Amino acid sequence: MLIRAWEEFSYRIDVARAAGGGHIEHLVQDAVKEIGAELHLANNFIPETAKGRKNDDERRSQLMAAIEHVMLGIVRSVAEGKPPVLALRNQRDWKNVNFSHWLELKSEGQASTVEVKFSSSRSRTKFSLICHVLGVIHRLLFTRSTCTRRQLYYQNVTLIGNQGLLDAAVRDICCLLKAPAWELGITATSKGVVAGPLSLVMETGDIIDCTAPGGRTARQRHQGLQEACGGAALPYRIVARWAKAFNEGRQNVADMRRPGRPSDNAQPHAAQTVAHLFDRWGWEVLYHPPYSPDLSPCDFYLIPKMKEPLPGIRFRTVPEILQAVDRFIRTINTTGTAVGILRLPHRWQRVVHNAGVLIPQDLHKVVRLESSARFVLLVEKDAAFQKLLDEGVLERLGPCLLITGKGFPDVATRLLVRLLWKSLGVPVLALVDADPHGIEIMCVYRFGSLNMSYQSDDLAVPAIRWLGVHPTDISRLGMKAQPFSAADFKKLRKLLSRSYITSHEALRDQVKALLSGGRKAEIEGVARFSSSYLTDAYIPNKICCREVL
Incomplete structure (x- = not known):
């Protein structure tokens, strides 16, 4: 199957080179231009710099x-x-x-x-x-x-x-x-991320640079602290001062020594003792981002599980509390409660090395955006987003933008996609799983959702085109697939009855192919052919051969 997939891709690219010549990235950019021109005609595109607002x-x-x-x-x-x-x-x-x-x-x-x-x-x-x-x-x-x-x-x-x-x-x-x-x-709190050559200029004058990891403004960081800490959050002026220091290269979070600053009650020898123990045991001290909900200890079950046996019990003395906690700690390994903490290294790696920038929740305050991107690649899941970044999609196929809503999209992610289309007019290509949920997510970006249909003119982007994974790719590429569940069959039949599917022949044929095949596949099923098959073969192939629906 792998040989067949590579041969098909190689043949198509050879044909494209013979017709136009040049490197594959140039072929992709030329194809993207043609797709973009077709979309402009089909959707009566008129560029917008800023939406006219009432006073x-x-x-x-x-x-x-x-x-x-x-x-x-x-x-x-x-x-x-x-x-x-x-x-x-x-x-x-x-x-x-x-x-x-x-x-x-x-x-x-x-x-x-x-x-x-x-x-x-x-x-x-x-x-x-x-x-x-x-x-x-x-x-x-x-x-x-x-x-x-x-x-x-x-x-x-x-x-x-x-x-x-x-x-x-x-x-x-x-x-x-x-x-x-x-x-x-x-x-609404945003969960989507974006990566690539994009700068967002806000009403406050802040500039969000999406090419820089963690490119959040001081205002965004302050909002995040307010959500996490409420009234106990630091004042904005202090957050802005620290943000400026970190942007200028500072890494140490300890107060710098200066005359007149009172000393605290910390005991330096205690920290040195712990550091010596870490060295002796060979433990590595991991950097922790100052504000990272993805690394919250609550996500690793240990602290909440320790609290579970305690509510409702009235302890008469402190030793009784200590005995109860001690009893639970001794059962952690035997009950598997501590398994969650083992996921920390993987989660830490993803969060700290995540090259995406969190999409701001106040996108309506964007006054200008600047980008050299030729197209936007809209990815369903964070795992595929990170995989494409690791493969170097921004450098190999760019300039382009990579966006994910991490599953079903939030309002901020949909607003950004709409803003990019209306401001730049570049093609927006969706990469989703070949399953009922992936198709529905693509349709929400493209046509809007039922429960927010009153606002579709602000959120929907009908110019989005479905790059893949197409259900017909499952058999054509010999992808690893899983059988449908009863819920999958039910959702597919509902999709087939919706107006945006029944009125679009190509989409309807793909949904029917998925239903008749009775099998579904994920984006990872394409990526398994080789370590960089998505970036080197699948995506360029789809774009150059105009296999976008």
């Missing part, structure tokens, strides 16, 4: 008035002795969306609605939560402040219940007020 104060006043109107309606219903009701367009019904270039929620009067009644025990909690969030949003707008969804959740955990309910309430409110969440002062 911020005027828009803020409009939104506050809309919230007050909703709350006044509730008060009026109560005063008249009627149970208050909120009528919302149903964002879970596929019949409520139209499809042209992307999914679009039908307007009021055309879309069916759901009623959230305070008098109903089934919807009372939802009604209360929506009213609570409306009040928070009104305060945010009045004070010109912002809040992440996670911060909003922790402000009233008892009322909200769980993060999913809060996210659903925010979506309902955005639909009700006809405004994106960032206009309401609510932002």
Whole structure:
């Protein structure tokens, strides 16, 4: 199978060289130009430097008035002795969306609605939560402040219940007020990363350089600390000072000695003793990033598992506490609880050497972006993202940008992809698994999602083209594949009924091929042919032969 895959690639590239000549990277760039020209014609591309916005104060006043109107309606219903009701367009019904270039929620009067009644025990909690969030949003707008969804959740955990309910309430409110969440002062924590020649210039004047590992601004670092530490976070001026020092090459985090600075209670000999022990045992001390949620000790199970036996027990003396903890520690190795900590070296390697830059959560504040990229490669998973970086895709096929939303994409990642397309007009090529979830993720980037169909014009990029992995590649390349589960069959049949699949012949044929084959494959199934097959063969082959759907 490997020989067949290489022979096919070699033959196609030989044909391309005979036709145009030059190195493979030049052939890729020429093919990308042609794909981009076709997409411009198909999508009526007009470059945008900055989206025209209404006056911020005027828009803020409009939104506050809309919230007050909703709350006044509730008060009026109560005063008249009627149970208050909120009528919302149903964002879970596929019949409520139209499809042209992307999914679009039908307007009021055309879309069916759901009623959230305070008098109903089934919807009372939802009604209360929506009213609570409306009040928070009104305060945010009045004070010109912002809040992440996670911060909003922790402000009233008892009322909200769980993060999913809060996210659903925010979506309902955005639909009700006809405004994106960032206009309401609510932002979502980003999880996507980007790498390549890209600079984002923010309203504050900060510049995010995506070519530099860890290229986060001082403002982003401060926001991260606020999310992690709340009111105990350091002031922004201190974070900015340290960020400047680290950007200039400083690595030591200890306070520098200077006259007048009081000494602390640290005992230098204790640190030296520990260092000597590390040397004797041959232990390596790993650098730990100052703020890295991916390396949180909670991820490695040890501390939370140590706490599990203790809640609800009333200890009379300190020795009783020590005995209980000691008993649990002695069972760690026998119960397998400590297995999670063994993943630390691998996670540390990925986090510290991660060349991607976290996508900022306040992308609506980008005033200008600069990039020499000829195309954007949109990757489904972080593992494939890191694999491509290790293979040197940015140097071998570049200039290009590499982006991943680490699975199902968050709003910030979708916003960035949309911004890049509208600002640069370069082709956006998606690399996802040949399975129902991979196809759905590609379609969310391209056509939008049902539960955010009211906002698809800000998030969807219909010019995205599916580079791979195509279901037809499974048999053609002899890829390692796994059989479908019952859930896979169910999701595929749902995909086949959706308007963006039924109206697109090439996509429909691929979904049918996947369904009839009954097997799925991951991006890693392509990468296993050789250590750099994705970058050296698969991606160039797909681009040069125009096998993008």
